[in-house]
Amino acid sequence: MGAGEDFRVTVSKTEVVAAALPSQEHWLPLSNLDLLLPPLDVGVFFCYRKPHGGDNFMFGSMVSVLKKALAQALVSNYAFGGEVVPNSVGEPEILCTNCGVDFIEAFADVELRDINLYNPNESIEGKFVPKKKKGVLAVQVTSLSLSLCSGCIIFAKVFVRHMFS
Structure with missing residues (x-):
């Protein structure tokens, strides 16, 4: 193991963030191309430097703002708050129920410069x-x-089919 691999990430809180406004339950079918290709999970991550004097209180404030913004974004992007389930004939569809997005808060005792992004x-x-x-x-x-x-x-992992492209 290299220097940037021997660290631990400790999860401090896990919750579900739902859309800020209620929505009506409905199904979103996938396209024929979506049904032919295997499902993918795609990850995207963003790195930010903490403000000078940044502490756990400031991190908590930032997380609170992120959760509120996500709840607002899910109002118009409601498919991201749904789940992929088989329909009556067994094909995957997105059931838009506003079941929400898993939101995890964590801490890692490592500096960004020490994370081995090559592996x-x-x-x-x-x-x-x-x-x-x-x-x-x-x-x-x-x-x-x-x-x-x-x-x-901040790392987001999303189920991708062509309908989101």
């Missing part, structure tokens, strides 16, 4: 990548070490 299977997968339970989207926000070179990683 993401060892340094990122299973640490910064959230595990989706049932939904279409999962988000993990991880606070990094409290040293001078500290930061924050």
